[in-house]
Amino acid sequence: MIIYLLKFSACLAIFMVLYKLILEKSSIHQFKRFYLLGALVFALIIPTITFIEYVEPVNVEGFATYVVTDFDMTETTPEIIEVDYTPIILWSIYGLGVLIFLLKFCFNLNNIISRIRSNPKLKSGSFINVLVSNLKIPHTFFNYIFFNKHKFELGDIPKEVLIHEQTHAKQKHSIDVLLLELLQIIFWFNPLIYLLKREVKLNHEYLADQAVLNKGIKPSTYKTILLAFSSNAQHQELANAINYSSIKKRFTVMNTHTSKTSIWLRSLLILPVLATLLYSFTERKQIEKEVIDPGIIELYLNKKGELLLENDVITFEDIKVLYQEDPKLQISIKIFPDAKPNIAKNITSKLKNIGIKKMTVCTSRAAEFENYGQEKATDKEISAYNAWAKKLKEKFKNLPESEKIEGYPVILNDVEFRYFNSIYDKMSNDQRKVAESIPEAILEAPELPLRAQDKATPEQIEEYNQLAKKYNEKPLEQRIIKLKDYERLKYLYKLMSDSQKKSAQPLPKFPPPPPPAPSKTVYKHKYTWILLNSKGQFFVNDELGSLDTIEKEIQKIAKTKSKEIVFKYDKNAQKELVDKVNGLIETYGLKNIYDTLPPPPPPPTAPVKKGNGPNGSDYYPIPPAIPENASPEQRKKMQAAIDDFEKTYKRKVHQIKSDSGVTYNMIVDDQEYGPSKQNDNHVKTGFIKIHGTPHYFVTINDFTKYYNKQGFEVNKQGTKISKSQVNASNVVPGQYITKVYSDSKLVAQFYDNKPNTISNTIDIPSPPKPISSLDFIIDLAKKNAVFFYEKEQITSDKAIELIKNNKELNIQATKTESKQPKVFISKEPISFNRGKSETPVMVNGKTPKDDLINLSKKELLNLELTLKNSDVVRFKFKTRGKPSCSVTGNKLNRVSKSLAKQAKEGTQIQLYDIKDSDGHTHPPIIITITNKLIGVMGKKN
Secondary structure (H helix, E strand, O other): OHHHHHHHHHHHHHHHHHHHHHHOOOOOHHHHHHHHHHHHHHHHHHHHOEEEEEEOOOOOOOOOOOOOOOOOOOOOOOOOOOOOOHHHHHHHHHHHHHHHHHHHHHHHHHHHHHHHHHOOEEEEOOEEEEEEOOOOOOEEEOOEEEEEHHHHHHOOOOHHHHHHHHHHHHOOHHHHHHHHHHHHHHOOOOHHHHHHHHHHHHHHHHHHHHHHHOOOOOHHHHHHHHHHHOOOOOOOOOOEEOOOOOHHHHHHHHOOOOOHHHHHHHHHHHHHHHHHHHHHHOEEEEEEOOOOOOOEEEEEEOOOOOEEEOOEEOOHHHHHHHHHHOOOOEEEEEEOOOOOOHHHHHHHHHHHHHOOOEEEEEEOOHHHHHHHHOOOOOHHHHHHHHHHHHHHHHHHHOOOHHHEEOOEEEEEOOHHHHHHHHHHHHOOHHHHHHOOOOOOOEEEOOOOOOOOOOOOOHHHHHHHHHHHHHHHOOOHHHOOOOHHHHHHHHHHHHHOOHHHHHHOOOOOOOOOOOOOOOOOOOOOOOOOEEEEOOOOOEEEOOEEEOHHHHHHHHHHHHOOOOOEEEEEEOOOOOHHHHHHHHHHHHHOOOEEOHHHOOOOOOOOOOOOOOOOOOOOOOOOOOOOOOOOOOOHHHHHHHHHHHHHHHHHHOEOOEEEEOOOOOEEEEOOOOOEOOOOOHHHOOEEEEEEEEOOEEEEEEEEOOEEEEEOOOOOEEOOOOOEOOOOOOEHHHOOOOOOEEEEEEOOEEEEEOEOOOOOOOOEEEEEOOOOOOOOHHHHHHHHHHOOOEEEEOOEEEOHHHHHHHHHHOOOOEEEEEOOOOOOOEEEEEOOOOOOOOOEOOOOOEEOOEOOEOOEEEEOHHHHHOOEEEOOOOOEEEEEEEEOOOOOEEEEOOEOOHHHHHHHHHOOOOOEEEEEEEEEOOOOEEOOEEEEEOOOOOOOOOOOO
8 A cells, every 4th residue: 555655646746747847837728637637547547557468488497485394384373462553543543634534525515505505596508606695706616606696686796707607617627626625535645636636726717717818808807807806715615716816827827828839749748758657657567378289189099999088988979079179179090000901091081071180190009009008007016016015014013102193103205105105096996906005104294205216317307407507506595495396306316327417417505494493382471582594584482573573572671670582593694683683682781591591391291081071982971952843841951951961071062954854963073162171272263254344263173153343253144143242361262362453454352351461462464365267277287187168078278268268257176086176167157066965875885864874883894885976085984082083985994993893882973074076075974883773863663
């Protein structure tokens, strides 16, 4: 906003200087009127203009100017943030000014309207003469001309005055005045608006004077009349009055005559000024042109006489559809060497009938063709993968529990793991059935995720040389690179042989990463921490800061009794910055106690609960759900049982209704209620727009609450669900939050229930701007997405072309198990729902009734989820008293089987968040463990 105001003021100032120098004293008053209004319009618009330059794409990949590491991106809980009152004060002053000028505008407008209504009016042609008693100065407002009643009735109003005022009405000068008055309300602090308004009003008088003189009236006579009507009396701000103060200027302009040559020259001077302003005060943006490859598809003809496109059989009907979508389609066909001679002639004849004009038919080498048609993973690759998987699983068996996390072993996510994982991804379903499964483990990123190979390809060497040269040309202290690009350089270097390394660019060296920030819980409330890394970045109490913020913090500490501070810097940090901070510490008489601090205490051990309770393994006696037809007495009694259960077991009961209308109670997750446990909950905060209005939300263990600006709790539709304003101490566990801001704008304000407590304020940054439709499609095309237009499959190039030509098309993308997203494009709104599905999921071949089913322990351990037209790809497994378990596939994994074995007869297990290979989500299923078939939820069949 500040940049815009500066650019606007600069443009308007330049226009006004030009007006004063070459136009003000000229006699081209009509041109000057439009110039002044145009100057205002151009000054408002020019700073908002962005020129887009399309450039040819460059093959060398660009790099960002920072390293993305865990040091730069950390998730933190809300902290105490000092409020900066400067924006609030400035906005308050601005708002007060707007209010004052708005009231003044309304008062003046009401004054004119009241004068029109309360005085007699006489219509004279297209004008309405309003006769006002005790009026000294005639003035005009649109078609209303105000005269002194006594003088008008006696005929004492000179003809020159009538022509003057009627000119104001004819030329609609009141529109200009109203426009400037409204802009003055918004830009009341800008003196250029007042100057512009004065010049516009003065030019109105020039125009009216010129109209009087054009009627043949002598200038000397008219000047005498003007002097007679001149006065210091007050007149209406929104009206054009004859007694405007600059009489001397008007007399001078009356005697001025501007030649046509002068008019043209002065007008032409405006063009270079306008061009300079456009060049100086507009934004410029470069966008790479999209290079669309020609539509060429490569087909193979196998021994069976089948045409293959990427290992899939393609028919001539499919080719015809592709040709209709792209009439410039070109086809290249490679035929197996042993194919019959007439087969090529037959194929080309059919393709010509379709309309294909450009085609290439040749005989492929047998080896090349066999490589194309074989399984994606070779026998050699599968054998190497099986040996690796068996070796890793054997290693996991002997791994002690101390080296596991939640029962899972931890391994390095290095190139070896990614290599064998890629082999598994390439396998067909038949190959995976006989191969070893992927070992279950928790992966950690390595310091050097590299693995040497025998030799790098020419393409890999070229890519490496481009990256290495880019960074070798920079000084060591300026080499800043993204972590993924750093890994790529290392990986490509390791792939090369010794001879390749000698002829390639040397591996760039990079400065060490900045030191990690200290734990926030050690000295958070006792001392102020100042950290300086090797990149010259300051962190004050884990927040990015500058020398100015550090000096302000030091000034605050100097006023306290302790006068102690913690200042730590990286050994490679700039000496100049280190000396400046040490100088500030010394100037304000503080003491750096970094070297005297004791080591931080070990983290507390979480208590282990036994028996009934949040983490216990015993059965929860969940009370039954309240039926819809329950009487008031029954409803009250059943609700009391639910309240007693929640209070006793500190678990929230959720009432769930199935699609068939059956209602039952369920504990959906592990959320605990009670002050003793809330501080241990995982907290996430932010803001979300509901009906266009920002709301603050707090998520505790996946349970979210929403608050409006007044601090009331609301639901997802924005309706209030709390009877009063929420207390500041009840918003976030362990915090006392009275106000929440989004980019310094108030989003929520809570009730200050402890006035003597130090309150917190939170400022949440705005979310990033959404990606454009074209960029979204291009990004999915790079991920090998499958595109559909009006439910027919198209190529990625065709999809990009459609979005380029029509940005109003509707787009919807879904994830699939094959890691190839599906993208649907349509002219009409995409009405089908790809989020939820009503298709029932079958359990061991049986369809649950009302999403409920009984299984024996043996049936549960052999659980298999199936669908008629799709595959279940993952789901979540939840048993009472135990954490939820995520399962990949349609069968139980090792962890969920272990939980199922521990479950007792009568225990209810929930399967939820069930996803299929098309991206649909299916309703949850409740399984009751029983050794006898007693029906659903205890009801006899």
